Amino acid sequence: MRKPCCEKEGINKGAWSKQEDKKLIDYISSNGEGCWRSLPKAAGLRRCGKSCRLRWINYLRPDIKRGNFAQDEEDLIVKLHALLGNRWSLIAGRLPGRTDNEVKNYWNSHVRKKLIQMGIDPNNHKPHQHIPRPLTSHVSQITDSSRSMEEASKPYNCDKNDHHENASSLGDQTDKFITKQIKNDPDEPAHAPPDLNLDLSIAVPKSPKKTSSEMNNVEDSSKVTEFGSGEVESSPTLNLFR
DNA sequence: AATTCTCACAACCGCCTGCGT
DNA sequence: TACGCAGGCGGTTGTGAGAAT
Numbered sequence: 001m002r003k004p005c006c007e008k009e010g011i012n013k014g015a016w017s018k019q020e021d022k023k024l025i026d027y028i029s030s031n032g033e034g035c036w037r038s039l040p041k042a043a044g045l046r047r048c049g050k051s052c053r054l055r056w057i058n059y060l061r062p063d064i065k066r067g068n069f070a071q072d073e074e075d076l077i078v079k080l081h082a083l084l085g086n087r088w089s090l091i092a093g094r095l096p097g098r099t100d101n102e103v104k105n106y107w108n109s110h111v112r113k114k115l116i117q118m119g120i121d122p123n124n125h126k127p128h129q130h131i132p133r134p135l136t137s138h139v140s141q142i143t144d145s146s147r148s149m150e151e152a153s154k155p156y157n158c159d160k161n162d163h164h165e166n167a168s169s170l171g172d173q174t175d176k177f178i179t180k181q182i183k184n185d186p187d188e189p190a191h192a193p194p195d196l197n198l199d200l201s202i203a204v205p206k207s208p209k210k211t212s213s214e215m216n217n218v219e220d221s222s223k224v225t226e227f228g229s230g231e232v233e234s235s236p237t238l239n240l241f242r
Numbered sequence: 243a244a245t246t247c248t249c250a251c252a253a254c255c256g257c258c259t260g261c262g263t
Numbered sequence: 264t265a266c267g268c269a270g271g272c273g274g275t276t277g278t279g280a281g282a283a284t
Binding site for chain 2: 265266267268269270271274275276277278279281282283284
Binding site: 013014015016048050051054055058059101102105106108109110 | 249250251252253254255
């Protein structure tokens, strides 16, 4: 039997109040992010440490970008998802000011539907076999995506410093991993949109996480590691951005 | 105006990994 | 090497707001 991460009794759950937010912000401002387990008590919060961490990381951190996703952000999410699958934290790491939870929610509520409407299976980024694709709208959307992608790539190019700053803080492994996938295939240099800032150093993640869900997704993982010679190569969503 | 439905998003839960002992 | 703990991650659920009937 697994021990609970914290005592359940006397612990608040659900939405955070402004007072709670303030306590958390005040505490972290003066003490920094420390031991999440002991933080609630020290900060005078009746919350689980995990809950505090989540609240801080996803909503209270000063560098969080709130609001709608820009078209370029959306395009980037699609591309990264084609590369990485449901590795939301890695994807979020490429989106300055965005959190994994936010990216995940956005994917599930917006992007998934959009891809499905376009006749693309959001899980593998391949065309649905049995869902008839509305040709006209599909084409128009592709055109639109291609167009927007050109624009989308610009900010990442222009804002390289900003992006790099973010990337460096979010783990070289992610960057190295992505870069490897892209550089893996010398014959397909256009996997990453030319202007997209996926220009990162090379390395293989030392121990790719194999969660149970990923085990179910072995095919997917292999696609990622074999990117360039595998099926992702023909990913329609990636094709959209070529 | 009231009720039902749908959607978006905040938050929780359980599992996994890394690290210290 | 084995074990326990803390942090991190992804999947899922709960809930409130707005739309539709």
